[in-house]
Amino acid sequence: MASAGWSIEKRAPLRTDTFSRDNENVPETGCLSIVVLGASGDLAKKKTFPALFHLYRQGFLKPDEVHIFGYARTKISDEELRSRIHGYLTPCKGASTEHTEDVLKFLQLIKYVSGSYDTEEGFRSLDSAISEHEISKNSAGGSSRRLFYFALPPSVYPSVSKMIKNCCMNKSDRGGWTRIVVEKPFGKDLASAEELSSQIGELFDEPQIYRIDHYLGKELVQNMLVLRFANRFFLPLWNRDNIANVQIVFREDFGTEGRGGYFDEYGIIRDIMQNHLLQVLCLVAMEKPVSLKPEHIRDEKVKVLQSVVPIKDEEVVLGQYVGYTDDSTVPDNSSTPTFATVILRLHNERWEGVPFILKAGKALNSRKAEIRVQFKDVPGDIFRCQKQGRNEFVIRLQPPEAIYMKLTVKQPGLEMSTVQSELDLSYGQRYQGVVIPEAYERLILDTIRGDQQHFVRRDELKAAWEIFTPLLHRIEDGEFKLIPYKPGSRGPAEADELLERAGYVQTHGYIWIPPTL
Numbered sequence: 320m321a322s323a324g325w326s327i328e329k330r331a332p333l334r335t336d337t338f339s340r341d342n343e344n345v346p347e348t349g350c351l352s353i354v355v356l357g358a359s360g361d362l363a364k365k366k367t368f369p370a371l372f373h374l375y376r377q378g379f380l381k382p383d384e385v386h387i388f389g390y391a392r393t394k395i396s397d398e399e400l401r402s403r404i405h406g407y408l409t410p411c412k413g414a415s416t417e418h419t420e421d422v423l424k425f426l427q428l429i430k431y432v433s434g435s436y437d438t439e440e441g442f443r444s445l446d447s448a449i450s451e452h453e454i455s456k457n458s459a460g461g462s463s464r465r466l467f468y469f470a471l472p473p474s475v476y477p478s479v480s481k482m483i484k485n486c487c488m489n490k491s492d493r494g495g496w497t498r499i500v501v502e503k504p505f506g507k508d509l510a511s512a513e514e515l516s517s518q519i520g521e522l523f524d525e526p527q528i529y530r531i532d533h534y535l536g537k538e539l540v541q542n543m544l545v546l547r548f549a550n551r552f553f554l555p556l557w558n559r560d561n562i563a564n565v566q567i568v569f570r571e572d573f574g575t576e577g578r579g580g581y582f583d584e585y586g587i588i589r590d591i592m593q594n595h596l597l598q599v600l601c602l603v604a605m606e607k608p609v610s611l612k613p614e615h616i617r618d619e620k621v622k623v624l625q626s627v628v629p630i631k632d633e634e635v636v637l638g639q640y641v642g643y644t645d646d647s648t649v650p651d652n653s654s655t656p657t658f659a660t661v662i663l664r665l666h667n668e669r670w671e672g673v674p675f676i677l678k679a680g681k682a683l684n685s686r687k688a689e690i691r692v693q694f695k696d697v698p699g700d701i702f703r704c705q706k707q708g709r710n711e712f713v714i715r716l717q718p719p720e721a722i723y724m725k726l727t728v729k730q731p732g733l734e735m736s737t738v739q740s741e742l743d744l745s746y747g748q749r750y751q752g753v754v755i756p757e758a759y760e761r762l763i764l765d766t767i768r769g770d771q772q773h774f775v776r777r778d779e780l781k782a783a784w785e786i787f788t789p790l791l792h793r794i795e796d797g798e799f800k801l802i803p804y805k806p807g808s809r810g811p812a813e814a815d816e817l818l819e820r821a822g823y824v825q826t827h828g829y830i831w832i833p834p835t836l
């Protein structure tokens with residue numbers, strides 16, 4: 320099979336060239352305790368525990384080293400937590416009949432501790448449970464590693480960080496580490512994010528803090544730097560001389576689905592744009608980093624964010640789907656956008672004049688996330704084919720993963736006419752049998768390995784909030800009209816009009832159809 324050499328099981332050994340580690344001699348073996356805080360919640364059962372299971376299944380979490388702790392206020396037993404999680408532990412693709420046995424063995428690694436998020440009592444019990452596990456594994460030698468995953472509402476991050484610092488730090492005399500993984504949304508605007516960063520920053524050093532954005536763990540997002548900097552094709556074309564506009568799109572074909580209360584507090588810009596789409600934009604727009612060291616990459620991302628100019632009101636379209644407020648957890652008069660199109664403009668040598676169009680919406684007519692780079696018209700076109708469409712380079716993040724290039728070719732046949740076609744790298748077809756890891760799986764593994772490349776640095780976060788905070792405040796002050804749209808539609812027509820004004824030229828009559836096997 321062509322793809323036999325590429326799979327997560329055959330990852331290269333641990334890289335040694337990162338310099339963001341907590342200390343120089345960070346052990347990668349020894350007792351590992353993973354604590355999922357908020358273990359009773361939605362993210363924990365749907366994403367965190369399943370990702371840990373897949374890492375366990377693939378041998379990245381070794382039963383003789385690792386123990387997993389769930390922590391939350393809900394009073395449940397170990398068994399109750401295990402049965403809540405059980406149904407979400409689906410077989411890894413290509414898994415054998417040993418799945419059931421693996422699930423049972425994995426579940427036995429999990430222990431539950433109940434306690435509050437702001438008093439020491441619960442965290443002292445947690446520390447005892449971790450220490451007990453560490454003592455029992457001492458015979459295996461090595462140091463202790465403690466990873467705390469915050470699957471929690473951000474409102475409790477400061478108190479939980481303080482409790483960990485006071486009660487649960489690694490105490491091994493043979494080295495080791497304590498790391499925390501924090502979920503988005505990290506703050507609600509610049510001031511609150513900075514306050515949160517300062518509170519956590521007083522307790523933990525930056526190399527101990529992993530701000531997770533799961534889009535950075537997606538296969539095709541991780542492919543961006545390789546595509547851009549390992550291919551001669553793109554190097555001379557990737558600039559304002561050749562590119563007319565870039566779209567970064569997130570669409571979901573379902574609404575807020577039981578998360579209405581959370582969503583209404585944040586809205587689509589904070590939920591998707593300020594983090595996921597902006598991170599993708601950085602990878603599309605950044606300059607080549609000095610090396611692949613996490614700090615070199617993140618330095619370049621920060622420069623992109625700092626070059627974004629203030630967003631203009633006329634380059635924003637906001638919408639809310641009809642029926643959004645039917646959710647009992649959403650106020651009837653909610654003015655939270657569930658759809659947004661926002662144009663960002665970068666003031667730098669490479670991108671001056673190129674609109675970066677960010678689009679995100681819930682309850683639309685399809686589910687997809689993609690980057691669409693549209694090239695300018697061919698000058699002096701002797702085939703008169705502009706009307707058929709421009710060249711586009713599309714990276715479909717999901718689903719299904721694909722990279723394709725829309726281009727004009729001769730229509731096969733006797734006549735000399737042109738037609739739109741594509742060069743297509745559809746992953747399902749090209750990499751048959753290859754398991755593409757879940758984003759969370761990959762990122763949790765990075766946290767254990769101490770690789771911060773795919774995590775958001777504090778200054779990056781600050782620069783991201785600087786871009787959106789003025790707009791968010793204007794929205795909250797009622798300066799924008801929310802356009803209602805029908806669930807299952809493309810969203811407000813005004814968004815397509817904005818795209819057209821920004822110079823996007825749609826290719827009529829052409830649709831890319833993912834190849835089937």
Ligand SMILES: NC(=O)C1=CN([C@@H]2O[C@H](COP(=O)(O)OP(=O)(O)OC[C@H]3O[C@@H](n4cnc5c(N)ncnc54)[C@H](OP(=O)(O)O)[C@@H]3O)[C@@H](O)[C@H]2O)C=CC1
Pocket residue numbers: 357358359360361362363391392393436469470471472473474475502503504
């Ligand atoms: N769910 C998802 O798909 C995604 C979630 N996230 C982020 O992950 C984090 C966790 O999300 P999710 O699991 O959905 O959240 P939940 O609302 O399910 O909360 C997780 C747990 O936190 C505790 N909790 C809930 N509300 C409060 C509160 N007001 N004060 C103290 N504790 C509370 C509850 O545990 P108990 O009462 O037992 O202590 C709950 O089980 C959030 O930051 C979220 O934004 C990010 C991406 C996707």
Ligand SMILES: O=C1O[C@H](COP(=O)(O)O)[C@@H](O)[C@H](O)[C@H]1O
Pocket residue numbers: 533571590591688
């Ligand atoms: O962070 C979030 O992401 C999900 C979409 O993630 P995906 O990996 O399925 O694309 C989104 O549904 C949710 O609202 C948001 O909080």
